Amino acid sequence: MAPGTAAQRESGRTFRPENxxxxxxxxxxxxxxxxxxxxxxxxxxxxxxRHGLHTAVEERPCSCGILKVGCKGLCARDVLVDIMxxxxxxxxxxxxxxMVPTIIEQHILGGEPVEKWRTDDDYDHFHRRxxxxxxxxxxxxxxxxxxTYFEVGGYKGAREALLQHTPEEVIDIVTRSxxxxxxxxxFPAGVKWAATRRARGNLKYLICNADxxxxxxxxxxxxxxxxxxxxxxxxVIAGYAIGAVQGYIYVRAExxxxxxxxxxxxxxxxxxxxxxxxxxxxxxDFDLEIRLGAGAFVCGEATALISSCEDRxxxxxxxxxxxxxxGLWGRPTNxxxxxxxxxxxxxxxxxxxxxxxxxxxxxxxxKLFSLVGKVKNTGLIEVPMGMTLREIVEEIGGGVPDGxxxxxxxxxxxxxxxxxxxxxxxxxxFEHLQALGSIMGSGGxxxxxxxxxxxxxxxxxxxxxxxxxxxxxxxxxxxTRVMVRLxxxxxxxxxxxxxxxxxxxxxxxxxxGSLCGLGESAPNPVLSTxxxxxxxxxxxxxxxxxxxxxxxELITFCIDEEKCTGCVVCKxxxxxxxxxxxxxxxxxxDQDACVRCGICLDVCRFDAVYKE
Amino acid sequence: MIHxxxxxxxxxxxxxxxxxxxxxxxxxxQREQIEKQxxxxxxxxxxxxxxxxxxxxEIQTLYHYLPKEPLRVLADRTGFTMQxxxxxxxxxNHFSLEPRGKHEVHICTGTACHVKGAPxxxxxxxxxxxxxxxxxxxxxxxxxxxxxxVGACSLxxxxxxxxxxxxxxxxxxxxxxxxxLRKEDETEPSGGNGNGKQP
Numbered sequence: 001m002a003p004g005t006a007a008q009r010e011s012g013r014t015f016r017p018e019n020x021x022x023x024x025x026x027x028x029x030x031x032x033x034x035x036x037x038x039x040x041x042x043x044x045x046x047x048x049x050r051h052g053l054h055t056a057v058e059e060r061p062c063s064c065g066i067l068k069v070g071c072k073g074l075c076a077r078d079v080l081v082d083i084m085x086x087x088x089x090x091x092x093x094x095x096x097x098x099m100v101p102t103i104i105e106q107h108i109l110g111g112e113p114v115e116k117w118r119t120d121d122d123y124d125h126f127h128r129r130x131x132x133x134x135x136x137x138x139x140x141x142x143x144x145x146x147x148t149y150f151e152v153g154g155y156k157g158a159r160e161a162l163l164q165h166t167p168e169e170v171i172d173i174v175t176r177s178x179x180x181x182x183x184x185x186x187f188p189a190g191v192k193w194a195a196t197r198r199a200r201g202n203l204k205y206l207i208c209n210a211d212x213x214x215x216x217x218x219x220x221x222x223x224x225x226x227x228x229x230x231x232x233x234x235x236v237i238a239g240y241a242i243g244a245v246q247g248y249i250y251v252r253a254e255x256x257x258x259x260x261x262x263x264x265x266x267x268x269x270x271x272x273x274x275x276x277x278x279x280x281x282x283x284x285d286f287d288l289e290i291r292l293g294a295g296a297f298v299c300g301e302a303t304a305l306i307s308s309c310e311d312r313x314x315x316x317x318x319x320x321x322x323x324x325x326x327g328l329w330g331r332p333t334n335x336x337x338x339x340x341x342x343x344x345x346x347x348x349x350x351x352x353x354x355x356x357x358x359x360x361x362x363x364x365x366x367k368l369f370s371l372v373g374k375v376k377n378t379g380l381i382e383v384p385m386g387m388t389l390r391e392i393v394e395e396i397g398g399g400v401p402d403g404x405x406x407x408x409x410x411x412x413x414x415x416x417x418x419x420x421x422x423x424x425x426x427x428x429x430f431e432h433l434q435a436l437g438s439i440m441g442s443g444g445x446x447x448x449x450x451x452x453x454x455x456x457x458x459x460x461x462x463x464x465x466x467x468x469x470x471x472x473x474x475x476x477x478x479x480t481r482v483m484v485r486l487x488x489x490x491x492x493x494x495x496x497x498x499x500x501x502x503x504x505x506x507x508x509x510x511x512x513g514s515l516c517g518l519g520e521s522a523p524n525p526v527l528s529t530x531x532x533x534x535x536x537x538x539x540x541x542x543x544x545x546x547x548x549x550x551x552x553e554l555i556t557f558c559i560d561e562e563k564c565t566g567c568v569v570c571k572x573x574x575x576x577x578x579x580x581x582x583x584x585x586x587x588x589x590d591q592d593a594c595v596r597c598g599i600c601l602d603v604c605r606f607d608a609v610y611k612e
Numbered sequence: 613m614i615h616x617x618x619x620x621x622x623x624x625x626x627x628x629x630x631x632x633x634x635x636x637x638x639x640x641x642q643r644e645q646i647e648k649q650x651x652x653x654x655x656x657x658x659x660x661x662x663x664x665x666x667x668x669x670e671i672q673t674l675y676h677y678l679p680k681e682p683l684r685v686l687a688d689r690t691g692f693t694m695q696x697x698x699x700x701x702x703x704x705n706h707f708s709l710e711p712r713g714k715h716e717v718h719i720c721t722g723t724a725c726h727v728k729g730a731p732x733x734x735x736x737x738x739x740x741x742x743x744x745x746x747x748x749x750x751x752x753x754x755x756x757x758x759x760x761x762v763g764a765c766s767l768x769x770x771x772x773x774x775x776x777x778x779x780x781x782x783x784x785x786x787x788x789x790x791x792x793l794r795k796e797d798e799t800e801p802s803g804g805n806g807n808g809k810q811p
Contacts, residue, residue: 034764034777075766215722218763253669253706254762292666294704297760311664311692313703370765372724378766410723444765446723460726464760470703575739597735599783 020065022053022108025082027139028068029222031075031379033257036096040079041066043097047104064108067148070226072139074126075379077119083107091119122398126377129395131358133366134342135382138226143261146268149229155274157345161237162282165348170241171197174344177352178364183209183300183337184412184441185517186363186430189344192334195324196242199332206239206247207328207335209305213252213297214413215464217444219368220338222380224251224258227342228265232288234341236279237348239286242334247286250305252293262290297414297468301516302327302335304470315470316516337442339368359385363429373410373446376401383428390424393447404449407548408532412441414461414468415521417528418454437528439521453550454533455540459487461525469518476519479510483526492553495541504530549611552596556612559587559600563608570600570609643681649674650685660690668700668707677708705759713748713755715793717741717773722761724768733769734758736783740790753797754790 024044028037044066048054053064072080077093083103090113092103099117107113141148149155161170175190196204208231212220224231235247251259266288269275277285291309298304299314306328308314327333343365347355356364363385369392372378376398383392389409393399400406408418411428417438419426426432430440448457466480483506486499507523514520530537539545546554559570559579566584578594581587589600601609653670657663671682683697701707717737721730734745741754748755764770767779773789 030764031766034767034770034779075764078767212763213760215726215761216724216765217761218765221763254759290666291662292669293706294665294669294700295706295759296704308665309662311662311696311700313699372765372768373727378724378768380766413723444723446727446765448727452727457727460723468760575736595735597783598732599736602782602784 020063021085022062022064023082023084024064024066025069025084025139026066027070027072027078027080028143029071029075029078029138029226029380030218030257031071031078032080035075035078037068037079039097040081040095040100041068043100044104047100051104051109053104053108062108064104068142068144069140070138070143071135071222071380073130073135073379073381074119074123074377076377077123080119083113091123092117093119093123122377125398126379126381126396129387129391130382131366131384132382133346133358134223134227134230134339134368135380137230138222141227141229143226143228144264146229146265146272149227153349154229155233155345157348158233158236158274159280161348162240162280162284167197167241167243170237170348173352174241174347177347177355178362179340179343179347179355180363180365180430181337182339182343182367182442184415184439186440189336189340192324192336193238193242195322196244196332196334199325201332203246203331204242204244205328205331205333206235206242206244207305207309207333208235208247208249208338208341209300209302209335210249210251210255210258210338211293211300211305212255212338212442213300213468214415214442214444216370216372216410216446217413217442218370219380219443221255221258222370223338223342223368224255225261228258228262229269230342230345231338232262232265232269232275234344235288236274236286237344238334238336238341240279240282240284244334245285245287247288248291248309248328249288250291250293250299250309252299253295259290259292266290296470297464298470298516298518301518304516305335306333313470315472316518318515339443360427360429362431367428367440367443369443369445371397371445371447374400374404374406374449374452375447385429386427388425388427389419392428392445393424397447400447400449404451406447407450407452408448408454410438410446410448410457410525411444412439412521412524413444414464415439415517415524416441416444417524418448418457418532419528420532423532437524437531439524451548451550453491453546453548454529454536455487455490455546456548456550458526458529459484459491462487462522465518465522469522473513473515473519475510475513476515476522479506479514479519480522482506483510483523487526490537490540491546491551493540493544493551495537497541499541500530500534500537555596556591557589557594557596557598557600558610558612559589560608560610561586563606565606565608567605569603569605573599573603575599643685646681647685650682650689654686654689660692664690664692664697665700665704668697672707677711679711680709711748711752714753714797715774716755716757717771717790718757718759718762719745720760720762720764720768720770720772721758722765722768722770724765725761725770728768730758730769733771733781733783733786737786737790740787753794 026041048064055063079095081092081095083090137152171193179189180186210220239247293299296314299308301316302323304314304316323333359365366382366384368382371381408420410418433440462484466484469476469480471477486503489495507527510523511520539547549555564586568583571579576593578590579587672678678701687694719733745758764777769781771778771781
């Protein structure tokens with residue numbers, strides 16, 4: 001039974017897939033929209049209109065409906081479109097508006113799928129090893145239509161929790177499931193909830209941390225934009241369990257679509273009595289509001305986030321007291337990540353034992369990762385905890401493209417580290433990653449190949465932390481600054497052996513002396529690359545050479561005499577007029593004028609330009 | 613952000629007016645009109661407490677940046693001090709106290725974009741527009757910002773132009789796009805500096 005009365009369920013459905021013969025499912029996740037999903041939808045609508053396919057007519061018993069769904073995973077192939085006729089699904093990739101008339105005419109009207117535009121084996125490989133629990137709904141429900149969420153069992157978990165369990169029982173189920181916080185640290189959610197429930201005070205708050213600031217991560221965005229109701233449902237359950245009647249979702253301002261879809265979802269939930277007073281007649285009340293971030297990475301830290309919710313700048317404070325004792329406006333506050341909340345309804349519905357059967361013993365369940373960087377199948381994936389990095393990168397990701405070699409995988413964003421090729425068989429869970437000097441983090445997974453310079457990557461992350469440090473405590477504010485300067489020296493060929501010693505000493509001091517997680521973990525990218533890629537640092541220092549040929553000061557662009565045909569393409573393309581040579585004659589790069597932008601390398605059709 | 617202005621930024625901020633120097637606030641925007649606009653924004657909220665950042669977002673959306681006058685009105689209406697508003701406006705990257713160009717170009721410099729060549733895009737656009745990252749062209753046509761991850765990592769490197777995502781960007785595709793925008797502006801000239809533009 002879906003929650004709410006039959007009439008309520010009815011009104012939630014503006015579109016009923018079972019009433020049409022063909023459902024056209026278009027991905028409107030972050031990747032889909034960026035690739036032009038809205039234009040594709042407009043094209044489908046226009047074609048449906050043109051052929052009169054809204055309703056079936058006698059001579060052509062075929063009607064179509066468009067269903068907008070959240071992230072389908074393989075964003076690299078967006079826009080992804082499923083044509084569903086009953087149980088038969090055909091998926092098209094890289095769909096452009098211009099392809100739509102052919103798909104409609106040849107496939108939907110003619111019954112012949114357009115083979116050349118269908119997804120290939122990669123698409124199957126990408127999905128084969130995944131275990132989709134959270135994402136199952138994401139590519140199926142319309143994020144702006146609560147009816148489609150009811151159809152996949154939505155709000156059943158909340159109904160069960162509020163009507164059949166006491167708050168203590170709910171906490172017990174979540175504790176037994178060993179669900180660990182998905183925001184990065186992996187603290188057991190049930191333990192956190194119990195602490196907030198026990199805390200003194202009648203007024204308690206529940207906050208969902210949707211300030212996904214890690215560069216290279218978009219799991220929370222995909223969930224909020226793809227299935228906002230699963231997060232809301234998780235929060236309703238958590239609110240009931242800890243005794244909070246007011247909740248907030250703190251969303252970063254960079255995700256306007258997530259905010260829009262959440263607001264829409266709130267309105268739908270209120271309309272169906274799933275938020276507000278006396279939910280399901282259980283007597284429990286719960287209200288939800290959105291709090292907007294404004295572009296500050298540090299606000300992902302719980303106390304900084306609370307400070308931001310209180311109309312102040314996002315500076316963390318010393319703990320204890322923990323937020324469970326004194327959080328928002330000094331009241332007991334429970335903060336969990338988007339993904340953590342999305343797990344809760346499923347755990348309630350299917351039980352703690354079932355949940356523990358997935359993943360590893362210490363880290364049960366699945367984890368979402370955004371698999372990006374130098375990997376063939378970039379996208380959003382969900383795998384059981386404990387899968388090895390190699391399986392993720394090689395089998396799901398399809399390996400590194402263009403015949404290059406894998407060098408490292410970066411996990412955990414600016415707080416994480418780089419894991420080298422030799423350790424690719426490490427199972428991915430909280431403990432194993434930490435042992436390697438990285439962290440699970442929120443789930444960004446950036447693949448790097450031989451063309452990525454690890455010193456440059458370390459500098460990149462330290463620059464990020466320097467810019468995002470709130471400036472409150474000295475180890476972080478000044479430590480990141482000095483570290484960036486040292487790394488800049490090394491990248492520019494001014495490094496000495498002493499630089500490495502200072503980096504290590506500073507890193508340890510920052511870990512020990514910083515006030516919050518940002519400063520404590522900021523040295524991780526440097527320390528982990530120093531641990532696994534020391535030879536690259538040493539090449540920069542002793543040989544004044546960048547092995548990956550990235551650091552501008554240490555490379556030169558040259559033209560191969562044998563290969564150059566004198567086509568003047570590079571000469572014309574060079575923005576700094578550094579290339580000389582007449583037509584059909586060898587071209588030469590003036591090293592003094594060259595700024596090493598690499599444009600000549602891109603435009604040369606004869607592979608004559610190379611880096612040294 | 614705080615160290616953007618060389619000397620004593622707070623004093624600089626309070627003792628200069630918007631109408632001199634940058635010439636940003638339209639003179640016809642009278643205080644009364646501003647009051648009306650701010651009151652309209654405030655009417656969206658049942659309580660101010662806890663919503664200050666959202667309110668400032670709305671003000672920035674309306675004026676395209678945070679001019680001083682509306683902030684003064686906001687301070688008067690809500691009882692927050694100008695210092696508090698200033699601290700928020702400078703702490704959070706999303707807010708700008710300086711006017712921004714008609715077209716906003718955001719280059720994503722998230723990790724995935726970085727390893728796929730975002731730094732080169734920054735260099736190229738800086739050269740193409742003749743400004744540094746964080747600046748606005750003199751004709752107020754383009755602002756260039758490097759941002760940290762827009763969450764479209766699978767399409768890296770990504771550039772947002774006026775909020776529209778361009779995936780797999782190259783120096784060439786960007787130059788093309790800028791030229792297209794310039795051409796469009798030439799054919800339909802629409803009042804210069806972009807104040808009051810809704811993104």
